[in-house]
Amino acid sequence: MNTDQDNLRPMRHSLAHIMAAAVGKLWPEAKFGVGPVVENGFYYDIDLGDKKISDTDFGAIEKEMQQIIAANQPFEKTELPIDEGIAWAKNSKQPYKEELLNDLKRAGTTAFKDLDTAELGLESQDDSKVSQVSFYKNGDFIDLCRGPHVGSTSEVGAFKLLRVAGAYWRGKDSNPQMQRLYGVAFATKEELDTYLHNLEEAKRRDHRKLGQELGLFTFSDLVGPGLPLWLPRGTYMRQALDEFVQELRGQYEYEPVVVPHITKKDLYEKSGHWAKFSEELFKIQSRDGHEFAMKPMNCPHHAQIYASQQHSYRELPIRYRETTMVYRDEQSGELGGLSRVRSITQDDAHVFLRSSQIKDEAYKIWDIIEQFYTTLGMPLRLRLSVSDPSEPEKYLGSPEVWQKAEAELEELIKEKVNDAYEKGVGEAAFYGPKIDFMAKDALGREHQVATIQLDFNQPESFDLFCTNEQGERERIVMIHCAIAGSLERSLAILIEHYGGKFPIWLAPEQIRVITLNQEAEVVELAERMVTDAKQMGLRAGLDNASESVGKKIREAEMMKVPYTVVIGSKEVTNGVITPRIRQDMAVIAAHPELRIDEFLKTVGHEVKARVTKTSL
C-alpha cells in the first residue's frame, strides 16, 4: 500500500511528461509551461497559439500517449550547467521554460504562487542561486525537471484525460492564458474506475440537480445570476439550519440585532472595506446624489450598535447575532449554484470583549462549532490563517499588532489541540488572523465552513472601548464568528453530504400522510393527522390526490420525505395503528435529530408506516 503511494507521484508526473510529449507530437508548435502532480492526477499547462484543445481531442492525445507508453521509452536524466539549459530553451523555442530557467539562475527559485515548487521539480537545494539544472528525456521529448520519474514510459498505471481549462501563466491574471490539460491517474485500472465512479456519484448528489428535483431553490434570468430564489421547501431547511445554530448559541447569551441592508459609503471608508473591496460592492445612488452601498458584511454595522452606548467592563463580552443577507458583486465566472452567490445569508455574530477574554470566548465559539459539525457527521480540520509578511499592504494595522494577535490565536489553538492544525500564510482576513474550520463531507471532500476571526483593527477604526476597573477608556477587541458560514454554501454542502436524504430535523417535509381513497372518513382522519403533526411542531404534508397508492408512495420516496403514513379504511375502523403512528410522531417531534435507523430503534416496534429507504 505504501509503495503504491510512493510510486504514485513519479507515475503521475511521468504521465504529465508523456501527455506533453503526445501534445508536442500532434502540435509541434506547442510551448510548454509547467506540469505538476495534483490530487488524483496531473496537469500540464500548454500554449498552443490559435489551436484550442477541446475534449474531442482527448481521444487523439490519449492514443498518442498509449503509443509512447507502448514504446517503453526510458526516462533519462541529464544535468546541464544552467546557461546551457537556457540556451537549450532558446533553441527549442520554449519561452516559458526559458523564463523559469532565468528565474532559477537569478533567484534560485521559480516562486510559483500556490504551488509547491518542489512539486514542479524546480526548486534549488539552497536559497541562493542555481548552477546546474536537470533534464529528463523520454523518446524525443526533453523537459526541464527535477524528477523523480518512473524508469520507463511503460510503468505508469491507468490514466484518463478529464478536462481542459484556461489557466494564467504563473497564476497571474495579467499574464497570458495557457491551456491546462488535466488527467487523473492511478496505479491500477480498478482504482481509476473507482475514482470515476465516485465522480458519477458526486454528480448524482450535485446540489443544483437535487435542489431542482426536491424543489428547494431556483434561479431566474430576470432576477440575475448568483441570486437564488428560495422555494418553500428550501426555506424550511434554511430556517431549520439557522434555528439549530441559534439553539447552540443560546448556551452563551447572544443577543439579536437587526441592521439595514444599505448604508452610506462613509461607514466602509472608515472600516477600510471601501478601499479594499470597492470593486465588489453593489453601489446605489440616492436621489440627491449621495452614494450608498449594499452591505457586503455586517461587522461595521454591529460596531456602530456597540458604539451607540457606553459600556462598562462588567458587561463584556457583548455578543450580537444576526442571520442576514449580505451582497457582493462577485465576478461572473466565479458564480456557481449555491456555492458562490451574490446574495449571501450569513449566520453572523460579533463579540465585543476585552483582550483578556479572548481565549475563553474563542473556546466557547469553538465549542458551538464542534457541536454543530458533530451533529452533521462532518469531521473538522483546523487552519490558523495568518498574514503574509511579504505583502504588508494587504492588511490593516501595524505589524506589531498582527504579531500579537497571531501569537495569541496560535497559543490558544496549541493549548487545545497541540499540533493538530495547519498554518495558512496569507489566508488571514485583512483586519485580522482567524481560525478556519474545514469540514469533510460523506464523499471525503473538504469544505471551508466555520470561522473565528480576531479583529484588533475595527475597534481602532471605530474607536470602540469600555470603561475599565480604573475608570479609564480601554480599547476592546472584536471577534467575528460564523458557525454555518453562509446558509447558501452550507446547504449546498449538506445537500451533497446527505445526497438529499436529510435527518428529520433538517428535512423540509418530515411526515407525509397519504390517503388510500377519497372516502370521507379516510380523508377526515388523514387531515386530522396532519393537523396533529403540525401541532407537534412537525412539518407535515397531505397527499389526497386521486392516484394509486403506489404512485403516491413513489412520489413521497422521490421527494425523500423521511416518514410516510398511508391512511385507509382499516385505520378508520380498527384504530389500532393510528395511536401507534401518533406515538411515532411524538418521537419524531421529541427527537428530530434522529436518522431513520436510530428512529426505528427508538420507537421500538415495527413501524407500519413506510420509512424512506436509506438507498434508492
Added chain:
RNA sequence: GCCACCUUAGCUCAGCUGGUUAGAGCACCUGUUUUGUAAACAGGGGGUCGUCGGUUCGAAUCCGACAGGUGGCUCCA
C-alpha cells in the same frame, strides 16, 4: 473578469451532412378509475428550438455578438 464547452416544452432528452405542419417520456389539464406500500387508463393543452443579427432560395442545424449555464484560472471581508 479570462479560457474552453453547453443552451430544443415545466423537467429529462431525441432531431443524420441546412429542406415542408419540431418529436418522446415524465409533469400539467379533462374524463374514467377509488386504489393497501415505488408509476391505473384514455384524451387534451403546451415550444417564434436562449436573444439579436448575418450567410442562404431555405436555418433548431452554418457564422457573429450578447445573455444564461458548466468546468477551470484569477478573486473571496
